[in-house]
Amino acid sequence: MMKLVQGGVTAPIGYFATGIACGLKKDNQLDLSIVCSEDMAVAAGVFTQNTVKGHSLQLTMKNIKNGYANALVINSGNANACNGSEGYEDACEIAETVAQMMDLEPEDILVGSTGVIGKPLDMDKIRPGLDELISNMNPEGGHEAALAIMTTDTFAKEISLQTQINGKTVTIGGMAKGSGMIHPNMATLIGVITTDANISKSVLQKVLSSCTEKTFNRTSVDGDTSVCDMVISLANGMAENEKIDENSKAYDEFYQAYLHVCTELAKMIAKDGEGATKLIEVRVNGAKSSEDAKKAAFAIAKSPLVKTAMFGQDANWGRIITALGYSGADFDPNKTDIHIGDLLVCKSGEAVAFDETHALEILKSDEILLSVKLNEGKFGDRVWTCDFSFDYVKINASYRS
Amino acid sequence: MMKLVQGGVTAPIGYFATGIACGLKKDNQLDLSIVCSEDMAVAAGVFTQNTVKGHSLQLTMKNIKNGYANALVINSGNANACNGSEGYEDACEIAETVAQMMDLEPEDILVGSTGVIGKPLDMDKIRPGLDELISNMNPEGGHEAALAIMTTDTFAKEISLQTQINGKTVTIGGMAKGSGMIHPNMATLIGVITTDANISKSVLQKVLSSCTEKTFNRTSVDGDTSVCDMVISLANGMAENEKIDENSKAYDEFYQAYLHVCTELAKMIAKDGEGATKLIEVRVNGAKSSEDAKKAAFAIAKSPLVKTAMFGQDANWGRIITALGYSGADFDPNKTDIHIGDLLVCKSGEAVAFDETHALEILKSDEILLSVKLNEGKFGDRVWTCDFSFDYVKINASYRS
Numbered sequence: 001m002m003k004l005v006q007g008g009v010t011a012p013i014g015y016f017a018t019g020i021a022c023g024l025k026k027d028n029q030l031d032l033s034i035v036c037s038e039d040m041a042v043a044a045g046v047f048t049q050n051t052v053k054g055h056s057l058q059l060t061m062k063n064i065k066n067g068y069a070n071a072l073v074i075n076s077g078n079a080n081a082c083n084g085s086e087g088y089e090d091a092c093e094i095a096e097t098v099a100q101m102m103d104l105e106p107e108d109i110l111v112g113s114t115g116v117i118g119k120p121l122d123m124d125k126i127r128p129g130l131d132e133l134i135s136n137m138n139p140e141g142g143h144e145a146a147l148a149i150m151t152t153d154t155f156a157k158e159i160s161l162q163t164q165i166n167g168k169t170v171t172i173g174g175m176a177k178g179s180g181m182i183h184p185n186m187a188t189l190i191g192v193i194t195t196d197a198n199i200s201k202s203v204l205q206k207v208l209s210s211c212t213e214k215t216f217n218r219t220s221v222d223g224d225t226s227v228c229d230m231v232i233s234l235a236n237g238m239a240e241n242e243k244i245d246e247n248s249k250a251y252d253e254f255y256q257a258y259l260h261v262c263t264e265l266a267k268m269i270a271k272d273g274e275g276a277t278k279l280i281e282v283r284v285n286g287a288k289s290s291e292d293a294k295k296a297a298f299a300i301a302k303s304p305l306v307k308t309a310m311f312g313q314d315a316n317w318g319r320i321i322t323a324l325g326y327s328g329a330d331f332d333p334n335k336t337d338i339h340i341g342d343l344l345v346c347k348s349g350e351a352v353a354f355d356e357t358h359a360l361e362i363l364k365s366d367e368i369l370l371s372v373k374l375n376e377g378k379f380g381d382r383v384w385t386c387d388f389s390f391d392y393v394k395i396n397a398s399y400r401s
Numbered sequence: 402m403m404k405l406v407q408g409g410v411t412a413p414i415g416y417f418a419t420g421i422a423c424g425l426k427k428d429n430q431l432d433l434s435i436v437c438s439e440d441m442a443v444a445a446g447v448f449t450q451n452t453v454k455g456h457s458l459q460l461t462m463k464n465i466k467n468g469y470a471n472a473l474v475i476n477s478g479n480a481n482a483c484n485g486s487e488g489y490e491d492a493c494e495i496a497e498t499v500a501q502m503m504d505l506e507p508e509d510i511l512v513g514s515t516g517v518i519g520k521p522l523d524m525d526k527i528r529p530g531l532d533e534l535i536s537n538m539n540p541e542g543g544h545e546a547a548l549a550i551m552t553t554d555t556f557a558k559e560i561s562l563q564t565q566i567n568g569k570t571v572t573i574g575g576m577a578k579g580s581g582m583i584h585p586n587m588a589t590l591i592g593v594i595t596t597d598a599n600i601s602k603s604v605l606q607k608v609l610s611s612c613t614e615k616t617f618n619r620t621s622v623d624g625d626t627s628v629c630d631m632v633i634s635l636a637n638g639m640a641e642n643e644k645i646d647e648n649s650k651a652y653d654e655f656y657q658a659y660l661h662v663c664t665e666l667a668k669m670i671a672k673d674g675e676g677a678t679k680l681i682e683v684r685v686n687g688a689k690s691s692e693d694a695k696k697a698a699f700a701i702a703k704s705p706l707v708k709t710a711m712f713g714q715d716a717n718w719g720r721i722i723t724a725l726g727y728s729g730a731d732f733d734p735n736k737t738d739i740h741i742g743d744l745l746v747c748k749s750g751e752a753v754a755f756d757e758t759h760a761l762e763i764l765k766s767d768e769i770l771l772s773v774k775l776n777e778g779k780f781g782d783r784v785w786t787c788d789f790s791f792d793y794v795k796i797n798a799s800y801r802s
Contacts, residue, residue, distance in 0.1 A: 049727070050723065050726035050727045051725070051726040051727070051730075051732065051734060052722055052723060052725065052726030052734045052750075053726075079719070081719065082719065082722060082734075082747065082750055082751055082752055083751065083752060084750075084751040084752075116717070116719060117717075117718075117719025117720075117722065117723065118718065118719045118722075118747065118751075118752035119752065120752075227722075227723055227726055304705070304793075308793070308794050308798045309798065311794065311798045312798025314798065316517070316518075317518075317519065318480070318482065318483065318517060318518025318519045319518070321453055321483060321518065321519075321628075322451065322453060322518065322628055324452070324453065325451035325452040325453030325454075325628055326450070326451045326452070329452075331452065333452060333453045333483075346483065346519065349453075349483055349485075350483055350484065350485040350519075351483055351484060351485075351519035351520065351521075388794060389794060390791050390794050390795070392705075392709070392794070393709050393712065393789060393790060393791050393793070393794060394791070397709045397710065397712045397713025397715065
């Protein structure tokens with residue numbers, strides 16, 4: 001039994017957070033955040049697979065190795081990537097400063113950065129900002145933290161819920177930032193998932209990795225992938241449940257709740273893709289292999305022609321079958337059926353006469369389902385994406401200015 | 402010694418062509434074309450690698466197998482794909498009708514179609530159109546033919562040149578349509594290259610395939626790939642040169658001239674990408690392998706974030722190194738140098754302070770060179786693309802209407 005609750009990353013017991021404006025962004029927008037656990041927490045992470053890796057992310061990959069962390073500091077407005085040795089030193093200074101102020105070890109502080117690449121962090125703004133962060137963090141600060149990690153996001157992405165595990169209430173809270181550069185096979189974003197569950201670091205890592213594969217790694221906004229993306233999860237055990245074993249009913253219950261948190265965050269990320277006006281879910285069924293299903297779903301979800309047609313509310317399914325054709329999936333086009341919403345538009349690879357008025361009704365919605373049956377086998381996959389609008393171009397044509 | 406001449410596909414000796422409006426497109430726009438050789442020509446072709454293949458293209462793949470053809474009929478405004486058995490029958494009827502009118506064999510007529518998928522050809526418009534085509538074709542009709550194959554192209558793409566081969570003047574003419582759905586590893590477009598050279602079908606096929614790999618397969622507009630793409634080449638031998646052997650000086654001369662025709666057409670296609678305001682050439686050097694160089698160049702050329710930055714005249718090179726990082730190429734980012742035009746913006750993977758005014762001057766140009774040195778090995782590649790503008794979205798949001 002899952003129950004949605006308020007609070008985001010501070011919903012679980014023993015977490016403090018906040019977000020402040022230290023001046024990295026214009027107009028006094030929040031740009032520096034902290035999430036901190038009262039007790040030492042076990043920590044798990046998934047990280048970008050981009051060959052280029054941001055300096056803050058590199059420090060976090062190092063500090064998380066021992067499997068424990070106390071706090072995570074994230075700045076937005078500047079990616080801290082490609083800044084030479086200075087970039088890594090800046091990340092270290094943030095960890096050391098926070099550790100010193102809170103009487104913790106620097107290796108238990110994780111650091112994240114998101115924004116423009118190749119611009120050194122303005123440490124003269126961040127240093128006093130860290131002071132303010134630590135003074136202001138509080139057990140209801142989840143929302144401010146979620147606001148402070150946003151870049152071109154138009155709304156804060158957070159969710160928190162409770163589930164019962166062996167008679168104890170366990171809470172999971174999550175926040176994420178997404179918008180541009182969202183793409184599979186990466187951590188795809190910056191995400192933070194906190195819980196008061198009592199769970200080992202290896203089991204937490206297993207849950208995070210599995211849920212990431214099914215959710216964050218099934219979103220695509222523009223096919224680009226960032227150098228700073230990561231999802232970090234902390235679990236401080238303060239719910240005092242019996243430790244969650246890998247093969248147990250408790251594990252299944254925790255997993256389902258955790259998956260729900262990741263699913264909702266992933267859908268919010270796709271829905272808030274840069275310039276997006278619609279959330280698009282692409283479902284492929286009947287593939288010969290899971291790899292074929294994944295290739296087919298991603299080819300459709302990534303196609304700029306499909307995405308512009310969705311923006312234009314145009315039931316141009318020819319672009320869907322075209323994307324299938326170059327996806328690399330093994331299938332016979334003469335067996336393919338395509339639905340837009342509940343409307344059959346292509347049967348056995350051939351055009352079906354359909355009611356354009358009905359099609360328009362479906363395409364006017366802000367959530368659209370594109371489903372493909374390959375009728376070749378029993379494998380399926382599902383990917384979330386968004387439409388491609390004028391505003392995507394507008395946002396990205398002048399991102400640095 | 403190459404010399405540019407007028408005439409497009411009718412520049413070589415013995416070719417007739419024209420384009421007419423039969424009503425497939427609105428507003429009396431040209432939508433039906435023919436290119437015809439006086440003598441039987443040897444014929445070569447490259448075809449889309451999309452699993453889904455248009456019906457007209459399938460007929461052409463069959464008819465070209467014997468290596469000879471007399472004429473090629475192409476309609477725009479309708480792709481003739483995913484129309485079931487009727488689609489193939491329509492393509493056959495076009496070939497049979499033209500053959501009958503000209504007293505030729507149907508298997509020597511090639512057919513091409515480009516436009517919307519899943520809409521049957523309107524044969525009631527095409528039948529009288531074919532009559533008009535044959536009556537009107539003439540030895541100066543290359544330009545009309547080039548106009549009649551356009552879809553969202555904003556200008557006709559044609560070029561013709563002459564070269565001397567063993568003391569004879571050989572002429573090569575080409576036309577192409579591109580614009581959307583342009584992408585590598587496909588024929589990527591509809592292209593027609595005519596020549597009066599005396600050359601065997603196997604040598605012509607070799608020249609076409611090799612030049613396609615270096616030119617048409619090095620363009621990317623939006624990463625989508627069409628089901629109707631092909632490049633067809635005809636050679637009628639009427640220049641009366643000694644037959645071109647594979648390993649000869651004559652071959653090299655013919656190859657260079659042919660490559661120039663393909664290069665110029667490919668650049669026109671990239672420059673006229675849907676909504677494009679700029680031609681972007683991406684050069685990668687110093688890769689460990691040719692495969693690495695190709696992956697790196699295409700990742701940059703396909704990145705919507707790089708392409709929107711170019712539209713916005715924003716020297717955001719972080720997006721270039723990000724694309725390199727997820728390209729799959731094997732390289733150390735700490736060795737990477739990046740130039741925008743002649744301006745060094747990233748040295749050994751680190752930001753270089755540069756003059757933003759100078760950057761803006763470079764980025765204002767309608768042709769931009771992005772060059773990357775990986776400093777890992779000796780392999781290079783080059784890809785042409787365009788920027789990503791508001792108009793790309795506008796054109797593709799309502800293509801069917």
